[in-house]
Structures are given as C-alpha cells and as structure tokens.
Amino acid sequence: MMKTKKIFSLIGILFITCISVIGISFTYASITSKLSIDGYASMNSMKWSIHFQNLSNANLKGKTLEVTKPTLKNNSTSISDFEVKFMNINDGVNYTFDVVNDGDLDAKISSIVMPKPVCTSTGDTAYEDSSLICDNLNYSLTYLDGTEIKIGDTLEKGQSKSLILKLEYLGTNLPQNVVEISGLSIALIYVQK
Amino acid sequence: MNKGTKYIKIGVAVAAFLLCGTIVYAGFTQQLDIQGKATVKKSSWAIKFTNLQPVVKTGTATEVTAPTINTNDTKISEYDVTLTTPGDSVTYDFDVTNEGTFDAKISSITIPTPSCKGSGDNATADETNVCDNLTYTLTYADGTQLAVDDTLTSGETKSLKLTLTYLSSINAEQLPTEDVSISNLAISVIYAQAASSTSD
Numbered sequence: 001m002m003k004t005k006k007i008f009s010l011i012g013i014l015f016i017t018c019i020s021v022i023g024i025s026f027t028y029a030s031i032t033s034k035l036s037i038d039g040y041a042s043m044n045s046m047k048w049s050i051h052f053q054n055l056s057n058a059n060l061k062g063k064t065l066e067v068t069k070p071t072l073k074n075n076s077t078s079i080s081d082f083e084v085k086f087m088n089i090n091d092g093v094n095y096t097f098d099v100v101n102d103g104d105l106d107a108k109i110s111s112i113v114m115p116k117p118v119c120t121s122t123g124d125t126a127y128e129d130s131s132l133i134c135d136n137l138n139y140s141l142t143y144l145d146g147t148e149i150k151i152g153d154t155l156e157k158g159q160s161k162s163l164i165l166k167l168e169y170l171g172t173n174l175p176q177n178v179v180e181i182s183g184l185s186i187a188l189i190y191v192q193k
Numbered sequence: 194m195n196k197g198t199k200y201i202k203i204g205v206a207v208a209a210f211l212l213c214g215t216i217v218y219a220g221f222t223q224q225l226d227i228q229g230k231a232t233v234k235k236s237s238w239a240i241k242f243t244n245l246q247p248v249v250k251t252g253t254a255t256e257v258t259a260p261t262i263n264t265n266d267t268k269i270s271e272y273d274v275t276l277t278t279p280g281d282s283v284t285y286d287f288d289v290t291n292e293g294t295f296d297a298k299i300s301s302i303t304i305p306t307p308s309c310k311g312s313g314d315n316a317t318a319d320e321t322n323v324c325d326n327l328t329y330t331l332t333y334a335d336g337t338q339l340a341v342d343d344t345l346t347s348g349e350t351k352s353l354k355l356t357l358t359y360l361s362s363i364n365a366e367q368l369p370t371e372d373v374s375i376s377n378l379a380i381s382v383i384y385a386q387a388a389s390s391t392s393d
Binding site: 045 | 238267268273278295359375
C-alpha cells in the first residue's frame with residue numbers, strides 16, 4: 001500500500017515538473033521575436049572590350065620608307081612592330097586607327113604613357129647625330145582632329161574614336177651616320193568609367 | 194447499572210470535557226490577518242520593422258521588385274534587384290522598433306554568404322568571380338555592425354541599412370560571361386527580452 005502511494009507521488013511530481021518545463025518554454029517563446037529579411041539578386045553578364053581596329057596603311061611623307069608594317073596583336077590591344085626609315089629632312093609617317101569600346105561598360109582613360117624617343121648612333125659624331133635627330137623629332141598620338149588625348153577622356157560603350165600616330169623629322173640637317181630611334185612604345189590604359 | 198450504561202456515561206463525560214476544553218482554548222487565541230491586492234498589468238512584446246524606404250541605387254543597378262513588410266511587421270522580403278556594373282549597389286533603409294513594454298536585446302544574428310548560380314560553359318568561374326566580389330551587409334544607419342546583446346529598449350527605434358554591393362575592384366577577366374543569379378540572402382535577427390528589463 002505504501003509503495004503504491006510512493007509511486008503515485010513520484011508520478012505526480014514528474015507531471016508537475018513536465019508542466020513547469022512546458023510553461024517555461026512557452027514563456028520563453030513568447031518573449032522573443034525573429035525578424036527576417038530575404039530577397040533575390042542577379043548579376044548581368046558583362047563584357048569588357050576596348051581594342052584597336054581599322055589600322056590604316058602608312059601615310060608616308062617625303063622619301064620615308066616603310067620597312068615593316070605595323071600589326072594588331074593581343075586581341076587587337078596592341079599595335080606593334082612597325083619600322084620606318086627616314087631618308088631626308090621633312091620625312092615622316094603617320095598611321096590612323098580607331099579605338100573601339102565593344103564592351104558593355106563605359107570607359108575612360110586612366111593613364112597615358114608616352115615616353116620620349118631614344119636616339120642612338122655610332123662613330124665620332126654619335127652624340128651630335130643622336131641629339132640632332134631626337135631634338136627635332138615629333139612623335140605624337142592624338143585624336144584624328146589633332147586634339148590631345150588626356151586622362152579622363154571617355155569612351156562610352158559602343159563608341160569608337162579615331163586616333164593618329166605621327167613620327168616626323170623636323171630638322172633642317174641630316175646626321176653624319178645612321179641614327180636608330182627607339183623607345184616608341186605608347187600605352188593607353190582604359191578603366192571602367 | 195449494567196456495564197453498558199457505564200460506558201455511555203463515560204462517553205458523554207469525555208465529550209463534555211472536550212467541548213469545554215475547546216471553548217476555553219478558543220478564548221485564548223487571536224487570528225491575525227494580512228490582506229492585500231496584487232495586479233498584473235498588461236504588457237506586450239512587439240519588435241517590428243517599420244519605415245521601409247525606397248531603394249537607393251548606385252551605378253547601373255536596377256530594382257525589379259521592391260521589398261515589402263509582412264503583416265506582422267517582422268519580415269522584409271520579395272526584393273529582387275539586378276546588378277550590372279562593377280561598383281553597382283542597392284541599399285534599403287528601414288527601422289526596427291520596440292513597440293512593446295519590455296526592453297529587448299539581440300540574441301542571435303544570421304547573415305549568410307550569398308550563393309551564386311551561373312550558366313553556360315563558364316558557369317563555375319562566373320559563380321566564383323561574382324560571389325567573390327559581392328558584399329552583403331546589414332548595419333545600423335551609421336555603418337556600425339549589429340552585434341549580439343545590442344539593446345533595443347521599450348519605445349526605442351533604431352535605423353538599419355541593408356546593402357548589396359558588387360565591388361568595383363575587379364579586372365576584365367572577372368566579369369561574368371553569362372547572367373548569374375544570387376540567392377541565400379535570408380538574414381535573421383532574433384530579439385529576446387533583456388535581462389534587466391522591467392515593465393511599469
């Protein structure tokens with residue numbers, strides 16, 4: 001008889017405990033809030049493509065000889081390997097070409113690197129000859145109308161602009177020996193506008 | 194007198210004694226009473242989103258669908274945006290308000306890392322390139338990060354800012370070749386009663 005009473009008492013205690021735990025759970029749940037945020041986004045495909053095209057033949061002045069024609073390389077992002085010979089005063093060459101934005105993003109020029117040409121010669125008059133040529137050399141890259149290319153110039157998507165590269169000897173004398181002209185690499189860096 | 198009658202008399206005598214004893218005892222007692230009244234005032238627990246503002250876009254970002262706040266004011270959802278250009282971003286400003294009678298504090302914050310799903314031959318690279326250059330943040334309006342245990346006292350409102358940004362510091366090779374969908378943007382902030390909270 002006593003044993004039965006103890007069992008009932010124990011069950012009673014367990015029941016009360018369970019009720020308490022459930023009560024605590026309900027109380028806890030009732031004083032919290034879950035705030036939520038949700039959504040969806042997508043990223044459109046994009047293409048970045050600034051390149052040269054429509055490279056013209058050489059426009060030669062005077063007795064200038066074109067030894068090697070320039071070529072478009074590296075997905076048309078480079079014009080290179082041209083070689084010309086100036087034979088007389090007032091000789092010169094120019095090439096025209098376009099820079100095109102075929103991508104989906106507007107662009108602008110962030111940097112222009114246009115070094116000063118380097119002249120080298122041989123013989124007793126090497127210094128004089130080199131100076132003569134480099135001091136009277138015009139090397140320029142401009143827009144076709146002669147406007148200077150500047151940092152910040154824009155090239156909107158779908159837009160193309162015509163450029164002209166000029167190399168001219170403006171001196172009135174000729175050197176004693178052959179003078180080689182190097183350092184003609186120009187870099188234009190376009191970035192997203 | 195037989196034996197049965199004797200027992201009856203004794204019984205009556207004992208009963209009479211007990212009755213007298215009770216009366217005497219009652220004469221030396223005093224009942225002390227304490228009375229009072231207690232009430233439990235009404236209280237409420239209400240942490241809500243409010244004051245959701247129109248999207249703020251930068252660059253070429255577009256909003257396909259504006260977000261909405263649900264009827265319980267506890268969920269902002271359904272926004273759908275499209276980012277196109279590196280540097281694009283969308284921002285939503287809104288408030289979180291404690292309209293209840295208890296002080297609250299943040300007990301948990303979950304801000305997931307967005308998932309990207311591309312398509313086509315370059316899908317995997319596109320997914321990596323896009324997701325590696327996304328930032329998804331929920332901050333206070335001044336840019337301060339939300340933190341566990343941040344409080345929101347009864348009656349207090351704080352302004353929040355949700356921002357999704359496509360970083361501008363990428364190169365041309367990292368641009369996606371096909372459209373990339375971005376999911377897993379579900380954020381949850383759980384407010385619980387602050388420990389020192391009292392209700393007037």
